[in-house]
Amino acid sequence: MKVKVIGFWGAYPEAEGATSSYLLEEDGYSLLVDCGSGALSRLQKDIEVTDLDALILSHYHHDHVADIGSLQYASLVQSYLREDTPVLPIYGHQANLDYFYTLTHKRTQGLPYDPDEVLNIGPFTITFLQTQHPVPCYAMRITNGHYTIVYTADTSYFDALIDFSKHADLLIAECSFYEGMDGSGPGHMTSDECGKLAQAAGVKQLWLTHLPHFGNIEQLKIEAGKYYSGRIDIAQEALTFHA
Numbered sequence: 725m726k727v728k729v730i731g732f733w734g735a736y737p738e739a740e741g742a743t744s745s746y747l748l749e750e751d752g753y754s755l756l757v758d759c760g761s762g763a764l765s766r767l768q769k770d771i772e773v774t775d776l777d778a779l780i781l782s783h784y785h786h787d788h789v790a791d792i793g794s795l796q797y798a799s800l801v802q803s804y805l806r807e808d809t810p811v812l813p814i815y816g817h818q819a820n821l822d823y824f825y826t827l828t829h830k831r832t833q834g835l836p837y838d839p840d841e842v843l844n845i846g847p848f849t850i851t852f853l854q855t856q857h858p859v860p861c862y863a864m865r866i867t868n869g870h871y872t873i874v875y876t877a878d879t880s881y882f883d884a885l886i887d888f889s890k891h892a893d894l895l896i897a898e899c900s901f902y903e904g905m906d907g908s909g910p911g912h913m914t915s916d917e918c919g920k921l922a923q924a925a926g927v928k929q930l931w932l933t934h935l936p937h938f939g940n941i942e943q944l945k946i947e948a949g950k951y952y953s954g955r956i957d958i959a960q961e962a963l964t965f966h967a
């Protein structure tokens with residue numbers, strides 16, 4: 725199982741960067757989790773657009789879905805060039821039906837997930853937890869049967885994240901603010917909350933992502949490290965978990 729950072733900025737991408745997007749690969753199957761601004765360009769450093777098997781979305785904020793239109797055009801153009809191009813499934817929740825319906829385009833098919841049910845996509849089994857965010861948003865616990873990663877998506881801290889993240893091999897935690905700040909209004913976490921979550925859940929390693937555009941982001945790692953004794957990485961393009 726391989727997990728690679730495609731985009732890691734919160735809100736908007738800095739120069740040559742991308743917002744939230746992560747590529748999961750297992751046995752030749754490629755699943756993209758979120759598709760933020762700049763993701764499509766960066767994804768193609770790793771795989772062809774036509775080699776993407778599925779996309780799943782945590783929520784419909786722009787920094788997680790901005791490149792879906794481009795992905796739909798890419799799928800369409802490639803279908804003209806290669807007859808065997810499959811229709812790309814895009815999994816999303818149905819709490820915002822207007823947006824959900826836009827996931828279906830000529831060569832993409834919007835497919836609903838029920839956050840109360842277990843979802844199987846290719847080799848991956850996914851369970852969901854609704855987060856605390858201004859719009860419906862779902863954290864994901866994703867396993868291949870041997871290894872488990874947890875992606876918090878966008879959320880402020882709440883205790884149920886601990887059980888949901890329990891003993892994960894990798895916790896990908898959104899870290900939009902520094903220690904001492906309050907992210908609960910816009911629905912985001914601080915570095916110390918990420919560290920405390922990782923420690924309480926007993927995860928094997930922690931990635932801090934959905935990074936802020938102010939301050940020194942290396943400071944986030946120092947702050948989270950006061951509360952978590954395991955390995956911490958600040959997300960950057962191509963950061964990879966390999967198990």
Ligand SMILES: [Zn+2]
Pocket residue numbers: 783785857878
């Ligand atoms: Zn959001």
Ligand SMILES: [Zn+2]
Pocket residue numbers: 734735744785787788878934
């Ligand atoms: Zn976001």
